Amino acid sequence: MYKALIRPILFLLSPETVHHLVIGFIKVYFKIPGIKRLIASLYTTKNFTKPVNFLSLTFKHPVGLAAGFDKNASFYNEFSSFGFSFIEIGTVTPKGQPGNPKPRSFRLVKDKAVINRMGFNNLGVDEAVNRLKNRKTDVIIGGNIGKNTATPNEKAVDDYVYVFERLYDYVDYFVVNVSCPNISDLKELQDQDKLEAILFKLKDIRDSKVEKKPILLKLSPDLNNQQLDESIEVVQKTGIDGFVATNTTVTRNKLDTPETVVRAVGNGGLSGKPIRERATEVIQYIHNKTEGKLPIIGVGGIFNAKDAQEKLDAGASLVQVYTGFIYEGPSIVKKILKGLN
Ligand SMILES: Cc1cc2nc3c(=O)[nH]c(=O)nc-3n(C[C@H](O)[C@H](O)[C@H](O)COP(=O)(O)O)c2cc1C
Secondary structure (H helix, E strand, C coil): CHHHHHHHHHCCCCHHHHHHHHHHHHHHHCCCCCHHHHHHHHHCCCCCCCCEEECCEEECCCEEECCCCCCCCCCHHHHHHHCCCEEEEEEECCEEECCCCCCCEEEEHHHCEEEECCCCCEEEHHHHHHHHCCCCCCCEEEEEECCCCCCCHHHHHHHHHHHHHHHCCCCCEEEEECCCCCCCCHHHHHCHHHHHHHHHHHHHHHHCCCCCCCEEEEECCCCCHHHHHHHHHHHHHHCCCEEEECCCECCCCCCCCCHHHHHHHCCCEEEEHHHHHHHHHHHHHHHHHCCCCCCEEEECCCCCHHHHHHHHHHCCCEEEECHHHHHHCCCHHHHHHHHCC
């Protein structure tokens, strides 16, 4: 029903308008008594019997919602009914910021892809914390953290530390995002020394806590092998726990959408089908290099069980969807779980 009836109407509007419309609708709809349970009964799989132990956490199954969808921790309670075993909120920055001018998100329907240059639009960590205090679901929550656009890279570590400390009691694991292509100069934080400074600090804070929460590093699919080796080295040296692979790409290779259309869209990170293969390659590379010793969450171009299985076979323990959720609709988790080995 989603692809035949709902999607054609939604796709007449801009992705960001649809996002707000759908969220608004769900927020109101879920206030009707019994609806949350009804939706959960439609979209949750009860007969998936292989929970995943990942770091210190037990996930009911391996499929989660990727970062960027619930930037402000506004609707994880409702979205848990669509069957996700975990939801990564954020990217959250210390202060709220508007992000880039609109339009800033575009569908490439022929490629089952999206290009976005949202630019960490979010309401800031205090808003996220307020909403996380209202947690009514047992879904596992990841906190994806970043820096404010106005913060120079020399001070970036302070931003990451601030958000990490504020969120610490309210999320189950952390993801350090230095790989978003839409914040100018952010990618410089992927340089070994800068990254080390951030990760050592977060690890120290984590080690001072009673409950040790996992910290993962989110990687760009645009890193070459040498840069991937450096990222592995940093993760091993700092003692954080693993990776999320991958974020969106700045490349525009092998697209079916006409070049003029793609050029007219402009800058931004490409997600969806076109990044599936590269994201899997990155997972496989890390898995091989580390002999499977560093846990990985796989993300990028997952639309069905085959795509998810490919990421798991490459070495991921868990997977996330974002663009696939937009194209396939709310039954995506159930369909993936049905087809997994
Ligand atoms: C509109 C949009 C916004 C996103 N925002 C974020 C973000 O704030 N932080 C982040 O780490 N990743 C963000 N992502 C990247 C996704 O989490 C994911 O890594 C990427 O889209 C690849 O997965 P997919 O092909 O399933 O979409 C965003 C992606 C999209 C499409």
